[in-house]
Amino acid sequence: MIYDILERSLKLCSRYGFNEFEVYVVDNVSTEVLGSDKGVERVVSGEEFLVGVRVVMGRRVCVYGGMVSRVEDVDVLVSSASKIVKTLPEDREWVSLPKKLGSSVVEDVVDVGIKDLDLGRYVELVNYMVRKSGDVDRRAFTTDANIYLSYVRRVIANSYGGVVEDEKTKASVSVNVKVVDGGDESGYSESYSGSNLSRFNPDELITKAVEGAVRGLRSKRVTTGTYEVVLMPRVFTSLINSLIAPALCADQVQKGRSPLKGMLGLKVFSENITVVDDGTYPGMLGSRCFDDEGIPTKRKVLIDKGVLVGYLYDTYTANIESRESTGNAFRPTPHVTPKPWISNILVDRGSYELDMLVRELRNGLVVYDVIGMWLSNPVSGLLNATVANAVYVEGGEVKHPVKGVVITGDVYELLKTDEVVLTSNKEVLGRYEVPAIYIPKISVAGEG
Amino acid sequence: MTTTYEELASLALEEALKRGADHVLVRVQEKWYESITYDCGVLKSYSVGRVTGLGVKVLVSGGVGYVYTTSLNREGVLRSVEKALSIARSLNTYTKVGYVSIKPVKDSFKVSVRVDPYDVDPEVKVGLVKEVNTSSMRKDGIKSVITRLAYEVDKRYVTSSDGVSVESEVTLVGFSHTAVAKYGMVSERVSNSKTFVGGYEFIVSHDWLTFTDEVDTLAIKVSQAKTPTPGTYVAVLDNEAVGLLVHEAFGHASEGDLVITGSSVLRGLVGGRVASELISIVDEGVVDGGYPVPYDDEGVSKGRTVVVNEGVLNEFLSSRYVGSRLGRGSTGNARVQDITYDSIVRQTNYYVMPRDLSVDELFEGVSYGIYVVGRGASGGEVDPSIGTYTFSIGPSYIIKNSEPTELVRGVVVSGNILETLMSVDAVAKDLKVITNVFGGCGKDGQTVRVGFGGPHIRVRKLVVGGL
Known part of the structure; x- marks a missing residue:
């Protein structure tokens, strides 16, 4: 049906006399197995066809689309887009749709075990994750465990004659664990996501979740003040995703909503920080052959030893600067206008062992989890997050677990000093592969 | 909903029962969402977008x-029935899931719409957004503005083998504006939006230039403001801040699915004190200003659920399944984002009940504190298993000698919800509940529209982050 939808849409668009048009069709087959403390509770499954048409008349642009129930539904989508586009004002910054589509070779993006779904295997896996926590620590139990699997086929074509298609699988596994000890309780979650399940180890996931929950028992706040801090990979990932990734997107830069505007070629972070965006990296969640307007994905350095060397572009923002798209057009669903976003972010490892960093802390926090990092402000660079799982370290010794304090600071001040260092171990977390990071000074709001 | 959809739903219901299902629930949905965005004059x-299935x-x-x-x-529906039966068998x-029984119901609900936003000429809608956006861009100090107009029409039909047949149609329209101002090296953004349950008549009846002028002016002022000194404050929270706090930090913990899995700090506390006796909290399906949910996505009538009565925990929110595990009935809180999801327990319109003080009385006697303003807040996050919460609040004010005085930016508040609600010592009478067509509540990957709010309240102890 995916090609019937594409063909019919292209024919219709040709008849309406648009100057340019693009059709994007997605076929998404997904299955989710959901378990609670009682075991596997239900399975949710289905298939959806999503269509987006982008039509252009002069410099007037309209995106229209949604789910379709049958091939003929696209008639309404295209005719509606045609009616609307004529009434719109011109976008003076519009140049064109992509004139050449293409596809990169990306490995490990289709997991046959997900594509040819053996449901029983994944039901058993969720059941195992529900039961396993108590084996790791008798005080622990799983509150919920879920597996989400999908097989996605995409096809994009536009009026310049190009057609690209690909297929991809996605897997997301999550588990929440709670530990009850005496009158105290603590919870922790762990997750895995990627294009395949080759790196997924359920025992490792459960063990880490249980250890996190146990670590949080008898947590308390530290007093308000300035501390050294080690952000573990998932917290550093959250920081990049909330504050740095938006600032690297060309639309934000062009509209003056990025602190990195006008900083190309300048040192913006510690010389120990190198950041790469790579949509071709094998097997990660953001790995794919082309972006959401059919431009091949590629590897590009964004921060080189602390120096800003590039931004992320889709075709629209690239055209404004008369340059090539970096293959970073992103649409959460085909009927939404594309804009630049990350594919996979890789941060170079450092040379420090985590243990060594912790031993060298005089008065610091090792932060394993936060909540609310996404509430930070990428326009100002102001970081704000509440610590949900951490330990306080004094003179190199772990003193007690910490939660409920707020870490704050201007991320461009926090990460600028060369005293910021990274660990030699990295973790893959969805679209990110990052090490832990040491920051010499951060503001903490706690007691007093 | 068209007859065809109802016929397909009946087909699914009958086929599933015929092939051995003990219970069947069918949902059909058709939803349209239109969004017009102007960014810096362009x-x-x-x-x-359309969702249907x-x-x-x-x-x-x-x-x-x-x-x-x-x-x-017919083929698509029969295939789905067969697959659902196969999975269930x-x-x-592994587990035995049960449902509480409900009374058969047949009803329909439709929001009154005088001017269908779909029928309004696109040129008119675009013209309004353009006028406001370009006007803002001309102001000194403003570096960037995003203005949006959006509407949504969500039609749902639910039918089940125990006699449910309920349809609803809800239309929302809204206008939002985000301004970024720069002063020296500091860039700050301020956002505000208004959403109405109804048609385009609400857009026509408002002065959007005045609305956006207030946002722009505040953005300029806040870019010149300081961040608050980190620490613990006496705080007065406005209606929106109260709504956010209670929805995120308490509301999620009162959702029964988290309670039964041991993931809520409120587990085992029914009948116990969880807040100051000044605090009563309800979840109500249809309330002025909120998002109307007359029936949930299992076809259960959503009335008013008293969650906290004068500080004492009274009830958890539940669905038919969760109600059966809790040993209670359903409170009508099973909701879904769209048909690609199964229902989970969600809030509808969750708010603090008003009492009798004026807002001014809450500031009296506060020698030094913070007036926490929700407008433009980015949202919040909570760990419901331990009650920890954090919120990014909009531009707020330091209180000195009973008066809100100095504007502050970058305010983040955090704490433990039970400690915070226990330390409420004053509640005003100015109830306000709002909803939002530009966003909603996220849980397990699903976003649903909700209403939230309350009156102003005063808290004796609130942790505030800053530089």
Whole structure:
């Protein structure tokens, strides 16, 4: 049906006399197995066809689309887009749709075990994750465990004659664990996501979740003040995703909503920080052959030893600067206008062992989890997050677990000093592969 | 909803029962969302999206399968029924799921709309957004503005094997504006939006230039403001801040699915004190200003649920399944984002009940504190298992000698919800509940529209982050 939808849409668009048009069709087959403390509770499954048409008349642009129930539904989508586009004002910054589509070779993006779904295997896996926590620590139990699997086929074509298609699988596994000890309780979650399940180890996931929950028992706040801090990979990932990734997107830069505007070629972070965006990296969640307007994905350095060397572009923002798209057009669903976003972010490892960093802390926090990092402000660079799982370290010794304090600071001040260092171990977390990071000074709001 | 959709739903229901289902629930949905965005004087996007499809949920000997399809034809529906039955049968060795029974109901609900936003000429809608956006861009100090107009029409039909047949149609329209101002090296953004339950008549009746002028002026002022000194403050929270706090930090913890899995700090506390006796909290399906949910997505009537009565925990929110595990009835809180999801327990319009003080009385006697203002807040996050919360609040004010005085930016508040609600020592009478067509509440990957709010309240102890 995916090609019937594409063909019919292209024919219709040709008849309406648009100057340019693009059709994007997605076929998404997904299955989710959901378990609670009682075991596997239900399975949710289905298939959806999503269509987006982008039509252009002069410099007037309209995106229209949604789910379709049958091939003929696209008639309404295209005719509606045609009616609307004529009434719109011109976008003076519009140049064109992509004139050449293409596809990169990306490995490990289709997991046959997900594509040819053996449901029983994944039901058993969720059941195992529900039961396993108590084996790791008798005080622990799983509150919920879920597996989400999908097989996605995409096809994009536009009026310049190009057609690209690909297929991809996605897997997301999550588990929440709670530990009850005496009158105290603590919870922790762990997750895995990627294009395949080759790196997924359920025992490792459960063990880490249980250890996190146990670590949080008898947590308390530290007093308000300035501390050294080690952000573990998932917290550093959250920081990049909330504050740095938006600032690297060309639309934000062009509209003056990025602190990195006008900083190309300048040192913006510690010389120990190198950041790469790579949509071709094998097997990660953001790995794919082309972006959401059919431009091949590629590897590009964004921060080189602390120096800003590039931004992320889709075709629209690239055209404004008369340059090539970096293959970073992103649409959460085909009927939404594309804009630049990350594919996979890789941060170079450092040379420090985590243990060594912790031993060298005089008065610091090792932060394993936060909540609310996404509430930070990428326009100002102001970081704000509440610590949900951490330990306080004094003179190199772990003193007690910490939660409920707020870490704050201007991320461009926090990460600028060369005293910021990274660990030699990295973790893959969805679209990110990052090490832990040491920051010499951060503001903490706690007691007093 | 068209007859065809109802016929397909009946087909799914009958086929599933015929093939051995113990219980069947069918949902059909058709939803339109239109959004017009102007960014710095340029039409950034005019996009329209449609969601349509059917989902069938079957229970066979305690196993549950839910399958959805966007193929709204006989073959697509029958295929979905077969798959749902197959899944349910394969699961009944793992768990036994039960449902509380409900009374049969047949009803329909439709929001009154005088001017259908779909019928308004796109040129008119675009013209309004353009005028406001370009006007803002001309102001000194403003570096960037995003203005949006959006509407949504969500039609749902729910039918079940125990006699439910309920349809609803809800229309929302809204206008939002985000301004970024720069002063020296500091860039700050301020956002505000208004959403109405109804048609385009609400857009026509408002002065949007005045609305956006207030946002722009505040952005300019806040870019010159300081961040608050980190620490613990006496705080007065406005209606929106109270709504956010209670929805995120308490509301999620009162959702029964988290309670039964031990993931809520409120587990085992029914009948116990969880807040100051000044605090009563309700979840109500239809309330002025909120998002109307007369029936949930299992077809259960959503009335008013008193969650906290004068500080004492009274009830958890539940669905038919969660209600059965809690040993209670459903409170009508089973909700879904769209047909590609199965329902989970969600809030509807969750708010603090007003009492009798004026807002001014809450500031009296506060020698040094903070007036926490929700407008423009980015949102919040909570760990419901331990009650920890954090919120990014909009531009707020330091209180000195009973008066809100100095504007502050970058305010983040955090704490433990039970400690915070226990330390409430004053509640005003100015109840306000709002909803938002530009966003909603996220849980388990699903976003649903909700209403939230309350009156102003005063808290003796609130942790505030800053530089």
